[in-house]
Amino acid sequence: MNIVVASAVPLLGLITEPVSVAHYLVVGAILFVSGVVCMAMKRNALGVLMGIELVLNGANVNFVAFASPYLQGEGSRSLGLDGQVIALFVILLAAAEAAVALAITLNFYNNHATVDVDRADDLKG
């Protein structure tokens, strides 16, 4: 019990201290890594697509964090509006990317009757 409390007390800072950019960066990092692992590991084309979405989302979290005025501590400055606008463009492009990728997946499915990306080896010599 004591050990748990001892290890937990530093974590109490999480809910007593205000949030900083670093908090968001950690979330962004976890999303990003999840996305990368997802892309690398999944054999289902739709799974790979979801990995891409996660990666883009992780990047967006970072943009928003840097753009937010009240996450900025002394000595750093906010990206301001630019960060948000870039995140906006990322969302839009992610939607476009999803549309095209789905169309490609669909065509692949038509030709191979599967969405297993490991079977997409037609061009292999």
Add this chain to the structure above:
Amino acid sequence: MAEFLINTVRLPAWLAWSVTAGVAAALILNVIAGGALVFIWAERKIAGRIQDRLGPTRTGGKFGWLQSLADGLKLLAKEDLMPDGADGMLFRLAPYVSFCASFCAFIALPFAFDFIGQRMNVGVFFVIAVLGIEVFGVILAGYASASKWSLFGAMREAAQVVSYEVPLGMCVVVPVMLAGSMDLVTIAEKQAGWLTNWYLFHDPFTFVIFWVYVTCAVASVNRAPFDLAEAESELVAGFHTEYSGLRWSYFFMAEYGSMFLVSALAALLFLGGWNGPVPVASLLGLSEGTGDTASYFVRLLGMANLLGKASLGVLIMMWIRWTLPRLRIDQVMMTCLKYCTPLAAAMFLGAMLWQIALPGGLVPGLRRPAGEIREGWLPGPGGAFKVRSADVGKVVQVSP
């Protein structure tokens, strides 16, 4: 309320805020749950009247108003079935996803001036976005039920709702453009005054687009004649074929919740929000913003106004449901793609041009100016420049 609890009751701040939030959440929840009870009763009575019947009379209470309560009890007591091949987790979660989406959208919905769960800068957008998530629960339910009818219902709902979001969004953008804000409170405030200030009567284009909005709203909440996802003569019960008991009732509450929501949104965007056709309060010299007892009275009056308008919308939906046959899925999509979307786009363009050509409306002085200039907003040849503070608040025509 939180300030009151802190200053007068002397609760600690965290408790005061929690209590306030809890009360607000409970109120909104009761709007949905209580609203569903009332609307189910109303639907029965209206259906009865339309069909030359009496509707419920015998369950108890005057006009059989206990019928919904009896139904609720029945649903609570009913066995909760799950098909053998169902995806258990998703099957259980789906009703809650639907209900939560419907519930969350209410957070940004103002019932009167300052009577709002959370005032949001992007209120309209938020409501539409969250409402779109409701379909998610339906799709999950359809997939997880392991029933072909459910799957058909879910696919129909997905196709329909995703398509109708496009014209719906365009319809919603017009009042946003006129008010210069996505804040629902601001949009409703701009329509204060006489009936002519309502955006419905702002110009011919908004009048047309209101009806487009009504069509799209009915379609996006899956009511007849667009109730394809649960078309009982085709798909048994569509996406909720396999649901029973309490879970089924969550879908039902979500449906009635979103019906009320789109109606309230119609009232806020086009029908003056909580402002009545006649500005009774301001004629009496009362204001809703001052914070004294009289202002609370005005707000309550406004709330009654809004609830009345929204309920009227729901009742009209019921009327439509008990009158018209159901469309076919391809006809539903055609209605969206061939009629609603182009019409909404054209009306959007028209309303925009009208704003440029006749910013003050046809009859000057009858209406408040629609858009306002804030400091430093006017684009000039060299980018933005500051506007003199004397000009702020005035309507300035921006040459294209």
Add this chain to the structure above:
Amino acid sequence: MSALPMIAGALIAAPLPVAAINWHSLFFLLFASVSCGFAVAVVAADNVVRMAFYLVLSLGATAGLFFLAGAEFLGAMQLMIYVGGTLVLLVFGVMLTAQAPLVAIKGSGRDRVLAGIVGVALLALLLQAAFSVKPWRAPAAGVVAEPAATPIGMSLVGVRVDEPAVGAPAANKRPGYMLPFEIVSIHLLVVLVGAAYLARAKRRKVPRAIEVAASVEPPASVAEHASIGRERHRSGSVLAGGRP
């Protein structure tokens, strides 16, 4: 995720001053754990529909994080486009994976281990980077964010109305986003047309099934009353309890 039980334990064991709780941080923690937890769940799940469901929850919670960071417009945008887009993903997932084998295509165990190692290494690197800059760890207090929806809208039509950041060029020199906005619009249009073309529904002269049946000689009487697909019916039914 493991932080939650620990905090819960701490709440019970330690005399936690409830008044000291920063609610903003608490909600951040809530959204962050949902977001990260379900992102990991996406990786861990095999069923494509569940993956999509987790993804939606993760993205939805991220929208909550955006709201917390004062980016309301972006949060709503995230809900509408990202979550809506994923919804379509889900629909396609359901459509494409009606057959059981496709619902769960599993990677090999070796892949998983390898991906896990790479992932952890990458995460370590990123976390180190996240904590490496000191000002990033020091939050500002008492700053209230301006509503960003209108400035974003104005910047997209080429006018900057927001307060310039410290050290940024003067107000009338800062770039608007008119051109990128137009480019993105055209891009979206192109993508829409392209996607529709790739996954188009095209009309064939004769439906597939009738083609097959056409190879079977239709009975003579059939030709007299030509009706759609009649020949096909003669070629035999696949339905259970077919006719003699």
Add this chain to the structure above:
Amino acid sequence: MAQMLDDDPRIIEFDVRTDEMLVNMGPQHPSTHGVLRLVLRTDGEVVSEVEPHIGYLHRCAEKIGENLTHRQWIPYTDRMDYLAAMNMNLGWALAVEKLMKYQVSEKARHLRVLIVELNRIASHLVGMGAYGLDLGTFSPFLYAFREREKILDLFEEACGARLTYSYITVGGLTADLPSGWLVKCEAFLEQFEPIIQEYHALLTTNAIFVKRTANIGVMSPELAIEYGCSGPVLRGSGVDQDMRRDGEAIYTAMYDSYAFEVAVMKDGHYPRDHVYPAVPADAVLGDCWHRFFVRMLEVVQSMDLVRQAIDRYSACKGPLGEPLKLTEKMPAGDAYLETECPKGQMGFYLVSDGSAIPWRVRARSSSFSNLAVAHELCRGCLIADVPAIVGSLDIVMGEIDR
């Protein structure tokens, strides 16, 4: 053939590889009108094949008929087309009378016409209301049932039963009308006439209804004849055939001196004896809309016939005449007679060995033949069209399964 397929907007071959699905519509399904099971083979929403499975309501009615005397079997005919039991009674009674060469009294003849046509109205009201239900509108169903209730009240007064009447029987009818009945009947017709316009407004001319039914399930006259369709289903395809005019003498003699025009599209128009709504531009002869419309016309036609029958019946003096005894022996031989029931041509065949109990009994069901064509009509339609098409055939399972 290829030309036809090009023109058919419903045949779209998607580039996406999709799986076909077998879906059971019924036997417990809201829109299969009883215990009919339709197996649909679908590709997404597009139905590529429909296979009706019947027999869930089989009660060996014909075999039972071979163990009962001719009059004892009358109640079993009630239960065939239970929505038009009077017409069923009449079909069997006339078939037996044909074999026995028996002629009912003039008064009984007019009363039979009166009752049968009134029942036709009731049956078409159910068909119409249920069709609205199939298309997702509930209110016309109840409007139709409201009026049908009044007809059933009349029947109840005449024979004591509301659904299975056994009123018309071999050799006449079981009882004469009670006094004052005709006045009530005329009052009903009087108040019913304007209500038909209501039905036209809610269904026939409703834009959504027309969209859902026009050009759906188009049946060519050749196809209709080939499948042995009859009744409104046949006439909806433009085939001018009505047993009341074209049937055997013993049946058409009943309608002698009655003026009525067969409800069928001839020379590009429907009968013009009354004011009817115009045919919508989208409707094609033989589609669901026309089948529905023919029924609506027949309601008006039957009203005219009932009015004429009331006049002729009240003009007849003298007794109605007693029906035949239960055990009246039939001459050896066989007889087959088709009558025009609301659903189509209902035929009864009996072979007698000279006793009162028929040696063989068979019934030719109109709904059975009408349902058989469903798989032709439903090919390539959408799932939502299946109830629309099957509903437009207006089948009754009691008659199909017997």
